[in-house]
Amino acid sequence: MPSLKAIRTRIASVKNTQKITRALKLVAAAGLRRAQEAIWAARPYARSLEDVIADVAARAGGDAHPLLEVRPLKRVEVIALTSDRGQAGAFNSNINRAVERFLVERKPQHDEILVSVLGRKGRDYLRRRKLPLAKEWTGVGSPRALELARDITAHVAPRYAERKVDGVFLIYNEFKSAISQKIVVEQLLPVRPKKLPPGQAGDLVYEPSREVVLDAILPLYVEIEIYRAILESIASEFGARMSAMENATKNAAEMISKYTLQYNRARQAAITKELLEIIGGAEALKG
Numbered sequence: 001m002p003s004l005k006a007i008r009t010r011i012a013s014v015k016n017t018q019k020i021t022r023a024l025k026l027v028a029a030a031g032l033r034r035a036q037e038a039i040w041a042a043r044p045y046a047r048s049l050e051d052v053i054a055d056v057a058a059r060a061g062g063d064a065h066p067l068l069e070v071r072p073l074k075r076v077e078v079i080a081l082t083s084d085r086g087q088a089g090a091f092n093s094n095i096n097r098a099v100e101r102f103l104v105e106r107k108p109q110h111d112e113i114l115v116s117v118l119g120r121k122g123r124d125y126l127r128r129r130k131l132p133l134a135k136e137w138t139g140v141g142s143p144r145a146l147e148l149a150r151d152i153t154a155h156v157a158p159r160y161a162e163r164k165v166d167g168v169f170l171i172y173n174e175f176k177s178a179i180s181q182k183i184v185v186e187q188l189l190p191v192r193p194k195k196l197p198p199g200q201a202g203d204l205v206y207e208p209s210r211e212v213v214l215d216a217i218l219p220l221y222v223e224i225e226i227y228r229a230i231l232e233s234i235a236s237e238f239g240a241r242m243s244a245m246e247n248a249t250k251n252a253a254e255m256i257s258k259y260t261l262q263y264n265r266a267r268q269a270a271i272t273k274e275l276l277e278i279i280g281g282a283e284a285l286k287g
Contacts, residue, residue: 004270011263018256035142035231038145039232053218068190071190074166075111076166077114077115077156079118079169080099080116082122083119085121087241087244089240095173096121100129115134117133117135117137118140123138145230148226157189157219165189170187171183172186173236173237175239188222188226191218
């Protein structure tokens with residue numbers, strides 16, 4: 001049995017860890033609130049822009065712009081959205097497994113699958129498995145979400161327009177609640193316009209021209225879709241981290257109770273041993 005001093009040291013260590021996990025949970029909760037507000041602010045704009053662009057794209061036709069062109073998916077690129085930090089439960093590992101599953105299941109369907117990644121955790125995981133990365137981005141956070149979305153758009157949109165890839169997919173955690181996130185595999189490119197109701201077909205009048213209008217709005221649509229996915233991923237990360245730290249705090253409390261009980265038993269055994277030694281010494285003196 002460990003000594004009383006060793007048990008006291010363990011209890012103190014676990015209590016310090018519990019303070020850290022409790023503080024990290026509060027930090028994650030504050031970050032989650034901000035991330036939720038960002039999602040709620042972005043969703044209506046993203047949906048409205050999606051409706052407008054889908055309507056314009058449907059009227060313009062698939063040959064009106066390179067980002068609308070549908071081609072056989074011979075060479076595709078998948079972009080995984082992870083985080084820069086750990087301590088978020090299965091948040092990053094779920095994405096990493098989804099990427100590997102994508103590569104295995106889609107390999108027979110495509111001639112080549114390229115992988116790009118947002119976040120250090122995904123980057124490091126894929127590097128350890130010797131998977132070549134087409135592109136990587138780090139510095140994930142709500143303040144940089146729009147900047148990252150623009151950088152990713154600047155990478156994928158020209159590559160698709162120049163036929164370097166025939167399809168682009170996003171893999172990310174969609175935020176449902178603080179304790180629930182859903183892995184989403186979403187095709188980003190080509191832009192797929194919605195079907196118009198009967199009688200609403202027909203082109204629009206474009207000013208200054210159809211090419212200029214589509215050149216402006218289609219990359220913007222791609223950017224907003226990526227921006228929304230990044231915000232969803234950030235909120236999911238905070239939710240997963242908050243749940244992980246809450247579980248860690250509860251586990252620390254259970255360990256403290258366990259070690260406290262062990263300490264009390266050891267202390268009781270030590271006192272009993274001392275009493276027996278005193279009684280034995282007294283009996284010896286009487287004899």
